[in-house]
Amino acid sequence: MRSDRTTRRAALTLAAGLSLVAALPALAQDGEKIRIGVIGAGNIGGTIGTLWVKDGHEVMFASRHPEQLSAMVSELGPKAKAGTPEEAITFGDAVFIAVPYKAYPDLAKEIGPALKGKVVLDAGNATQKRDGALYDEVQANGIGMTSAKYFPDAKLVRAFSSANYKIFAKEGANGGRDRAGGRMAMPIAGDDPAALKVAEGLVRDAGFDPVVIGTLKDADRVAIGTPGFGQEVTAPEFRAKLGLGQ
Numbered sequence: 001m002r003s004d005r006t007t008r009r010a011a012l013t014l015a016a017g018l019s020l021v022a023a024l025p026a027l028a029q030d031g032e033k034i035r036i037g038v039i040g041a042g043n044i045g046g047t048i049g050t051l052w053v054k055d056g057h058e059v060m061f062a063s064r065h066p067e068q069l070s071a072m073v074s075e076l077g078p079k080a081k082a083g084t085p086e087e088a089i090t091f092g093d094a095v096f097i098a099v100p101y102k103a104y105p106d107l108a109k110e111i112g113p114a115l116k117g118k119v120v121l122d123a124g125n126a127t128q129k130r131d132g133a134l135y136d137e138v139q140a141n142g143i144g145m146t147s148a149k150y151f152p153d154a155k156l157v158r159a160f161s162s163a164n165y166k167i168f169a170k171e172g173a174n175g176g177r178d179r180a181g182g183r184m185a186m187p188i189a190g191d192d193p194a195a196l197k198v199a200e201g202l203v204r205d206a207g208f209d210p211v212v213i214g215t216l217k218d219a220d221r222v223a224i225g226t227p228g229f230g231q232e233v234t235a236p237e238f239r240a241k242l243g244l245g246q
């Protein structure tokens with residue numbers, strides 16, 4: 001059992017590292033469970049991390065004060081743990097970043113090197129009121145490119161950024177199986193095909209249907225205030241609304 005897991009984790013790392021696209025769909029799509037480090041256990045990190053735990057993944061929720069997460073992880077059971085950001089990165093086969101955008105410059109200095117070669121799902125959005133200068137930077141350069149500037153060595157995929165966490169909690173409940181009309185679309189964007197495959201699997205496991213909208217440059221198509229944001233629709237409906245091919 002342990003050796004199977006170790007072998008699969010090694011395969012995941014190797015495939016992501018070498019961009020062996022053909023090797024990944026089986027890992028990402030067959031329901032294989034991995035370890036996920038969630039940096040920021042607030043509204044979005046707590047919500048999506050919980051959906052992954054309920055699907056059977058092992059999740060380490062990271063906080064600058066991990067002891068404050070003890071009630072949350074004990075309620076989630078043995079597949080949930082709390083740790084520091086550094087511990088969550090070491091733990092995770094993949095990492096999910098869900099912290100206020102204004103924290104990115106300092107966070108990048110602290111954990112950027114440890115993310116080298118890792119598949120990193122990035123939910124961060126910049127708002128004028130909360131993020132100040134970072135908001136201006138995102139307006140000038142785009143959200144995907146700004147995240148890539150701060151985390152240049154990670155295999156970044158924008159994901160779980162395109163709606164309010166309450167929508168994600170509702171639509172992803174019970175693996176999205178209860179949703180009338182089919183699962184909600186989850187737009188994702190990234191430059192690394194192998195990382196996108198991992199992200200597609202994790203989006204499915206959270207209870208959504210992934211829709212690859214393009215590269216990191218295209219991530220602005222689902223930024224706050226655009227027609228792509230907050231769309232509580234199925235994948236075919238989402239593609240039609242954004243004029244993406246089926």
Ligand SMILES: NC(=O)c1ccc[n+]([C@@H]2O[C@H](COP(=O)([O-])OP(=O)(O)OC[C@H]3O[C@@H](n4cnc5c(N)ncnc54)[C@H](OP(=O)(O)O)[C@@H]3O)[C@@H](O)[C@H]2O)c1
Nearest residue numbers: 040042043044063064098099100101103124125161164165
């Ligand atoms: N809320 C939503 O509906 C939603 C939807 C899509 C995307 N997003 C984006 O997701 C990100 C997180 O939003 P949220 O609503 O989940 O925020 P939140 O509830 O305030 O949680 C953010 C977490 O990040 C951690 N954090 C805060 N400052 C940090 C820093 N300087 N360094 C490291 N960690 C820090 C905090 O944990 P500790 O204090 O315990 O360290 C906190 O629990 C934002 O960029 C937001 O735009 C949010």
